[in-house]
Amino acid sequence: MTAISGWACLKPGRENFTVRPEVDAKFFFGRTVLRDNVRRQLRYGLTVLGAPKLVIWGPYGAGKTHTLHHIKWYLEQEETDAGCETRVVKTPLLNKSSNFAALHAKLVDGVGLDFVREAVNLYVAVDPSNWVQNLVGLVGDANVAHALRGLTLFGTMQLTAWRWLMGEKVLDVDQLNLNITRTYHAAEDLVQVLTGIGALIRRVHDKRLIYLIDEAELLDGVTSQEAIDSFVEAMRLLSSDENRNVGFVVAAVRGTEDDGSFRVLNAGPVWNRLGEQNYINIEPLAPVSARDFVRDLLSELVDRDCANGRDAGSDLFPFSADALELLEQWITEDPSRQLPRQIIQALNNGAFAAWESDEPLVTGTAMARALDF
Amino acid sequence: MRTANKDIELVTSRVPSAFITRFLAQGARWWVLIIVSPWITPSWSATHTLEGVLDRVREQAVPTYVITRPPVEGDEYHARAVAQFRSTPSVELRFNRGLHAKVLLAEGPDRALGLLGSANLTLNGMEGVEVGVLMHSRGIGEVLIRDLIDFCTWDLRRSSELIKSREQRSRTE
Numbered sequence: 001m002t003a004i005s006g007w008a009c010l011k012p013g014r015e016n017f018t019v020r021p022e023v024d025a026k027f028f029f030g031r032t033v034l035r036d037n038v039r040r041q042l043r044y045g046l047t048v049l050g051a052p053k054l055v056i057w058g059p060y061g062a063g064k065t066h067t068l069h070h071i072k073w074y075l076e077q078e079e080t081d082a083g084c085e086t087r088v089v090k091t092p093l094l095n096k097s098s099n100f101a102a103l104h105a106k107l108v109d110g111v112g113l114d115f116v117r118e119a120v121n122l123y124v125a126v127d128p129s130n131w132v133q134n135l136v137g138l139v140g141d142a143n144v145a146h147a148l149r150g151l152t153l154f155g156t157m158q159l160t161a162w163r164w165l166m167g168e169k170v171l172d173v174d175q176l177n178l179n180i181t182r183t184y185h186a187a188e189d190l191v192q193v194l195t196g197i198g199a200l201i202r203r204v205h206d207k208r209l210i211y212l213i214d215e216a217e218l219l220d221g222v223t224s225q226e227a228i229d230s231f232v233e234a235m236r237l238l239s240s241d242e243n244r245n246v247g248f249v250v251a252a253v254r255g256t257e258d259d260g261s262f263r264v265l266n267a268g269p270v271w272n273r274l275g276e277q278n279y280i281n282i283e284p285l286a287p288v289s290a291r292d293f294v295r296d297l298l299s300e301l302v303d304r305d306c307a308n309g310r311d312a313g314s315d316l317f318p319f320s321a322d323a324l325e326l327l328e329q330w331i332t333e334d335p336s337r338q339l340p341r342q343i344i345q346a347l348n349n350g351a352f353a354a355w356e357s358d359e360p361l362v363t364g365t366a367m368a369r370a371l372d373f
Numbered sequence: 374m375r376t377a378n379k380d381i382e383l384v385t386s387r388v389p390s391a392f393i394t395r396f397l398a399q400g401a402r403w404w405v406l407i408i409v410s411p412w413i414t415p416s417w418s419a420t421h422t423l424e425g426v427l428d429r430v431r432e433q434a435v436p437t438y439v440i441t442r443p444p445v446e447g448d449e450y451h452a453r454a455v456a457q458f459r460s461t462p463s464v465e466l467r468f469n470r471g472l473h474a475k476v477l478l479a480e481g482p483d484r485a486l487g488l489l490g491s492a493n494l495t496l497n498g499m500e501g502v503e504v505g506v507l508m509h510s511r512g513i514g515e516v517l518i519r520d521l522i523d524f525c526t527w528d529l530r531r532s533s534e535l536i537k538s539r540e541q542r543s544r545t546e
């Protein structure tokens with residue numbers, strides 16, 4: 001029996017209709033309004049704010065992860081002269097008293113020791129005289145500058161310096177050797193580390209560091225007011241106009257007013273700095289948009305030559321028109337189905353049902369069977 | 374004549390003042406100002422001057438993007454206006470020789486404002502026969518303002534020659 005990918009004329013490398021955010025980052029299926037709005041706010045951020053600063057709300061399965069990867073593609077591949085160095089970072093698991101330090105460690109690690117060390121080396125190469133003092137001026141903090149300098153040292157000291165930048169406590173003697181006066185744990189200090197690294201990258205690469213932070217609904221695990229305050233303070237500082245080198249796009253499931261993610265990302269000091277237009281909601285797909293979504297998806301995933309040989313003239317192959325009409329009815333019936341993840345799953349189930357029965361197309365009957373509809 | 378609905382207004386008299394008056398309104402706070410005008414003079418009326426606008430820009434350190442034509446010999450007014458922009462820290466100045474569009478945009482924490490029309494930011498633009506559409510941050514007005522900010526700060530700005538970058542910027546709360 002032919003594999004389902006061959007039966008459905010899928011392009012090489014495709015096993016089904018599932019969209020893979022990293023591989024398919026270039027595409028933004030069926031949502032041109034949303035895509036254009038996101039892109040416009042990114043451009044606004046780059047121009048007016050110095051760096052994009054966005055919050056993206058959306059339910060599970062709405063395509064937030066895909067949107068973040070599309071933003072990465074857009075900033076690095078489409079707008080190649082925008083000058084952005086992006087990092088996709090998944091929010092770590094957080095407990096009730098986790099503060100910003102937990103996320104900070106992942107953000108620093110996300111940039112990468114090798115990348116930051118190389119940036120320091122490039123900085124030194126440009127002006128070797130008095131470079132440490134100049135670095136203090138650039139990053140705006142002597143301890144951060146000395147830790148960055150530590151990355152150029154041999155042996156374990158560079159790892160110690162890196163751990164310090166990640167917010168870890170290091171031995172007093174190591175701290176002394178690195179010429180660092182104290183551990184940084186407060187949000188204000190940790191943001192200084194991030195903006196310091198951002199300033200360095202801006203100087204040597206002429207790029208802004210843009211964090212694409214996924215699954216920020218994990219902030220809902222944080223309940224302690226002190227810990228929430230730590231995140232709010234960090235977001236407030238990163239949202240500030242003074243920070244022009246480190247941007248962010250944070251994606252989260254929008255919770256209630258009591259949830260940690262909402263309390264942090266929608267906090268007054270953050271909201272006031274970002275402005276309403278930098279909060280973007282990914283709404284469920286209306287049935288008409290769902291149709292565009294499916295058409296866009298099929299046009300990208302299905303090999304047209306192969307499909308024409310099987311069902312000439314149809315741009316819906318391997319689906320029949322009545323199968324997709326049924327899918328639309330199924331979507332319309334329950335708003336929770338109006339999500340890309342649900343629709344793709346329905347397409348996969350429909351294709352499997354037809355393939356399994358050795359039918360040439362996914363007909364309405366096969367789709368009804370698959371959806372139990 | 375001025376016709377109005379809640380989102381946009383047609384302005385047919387003293388067109389630039391519809392924007393300038395609101396920009397200078399007491400208590401108005403702004404995050405960004407965008408001036409796109411082929412020709413600009415230092416004074417537009419007895420009460421409205423470029424220096425008055427730049428005072429507000431300096432007070433709030435408003436990031437300001439100016440796109441205009443390069444001064445030509447004999448046009449000392451435009452040259453003086455350009456010199457004023459050059460000496461204001463938070464102003465980014467760009468020249469575009471083919472510029473014909475006239476757009477004024479401002480955005481702040483409480484509201485956004487836009488003016489699109491035929492009038493240059495000049496004395497003649499204020500007193501001549503001109504027409505413009507004043508946009509408020511509501512409904513279609515907001516949509517137009519967003520699209521115009523995007524066009525002016527991205528496509529148009531990037532196709533214009535950078536003369537002076539911003540040295541100071543701050544987004545007021």
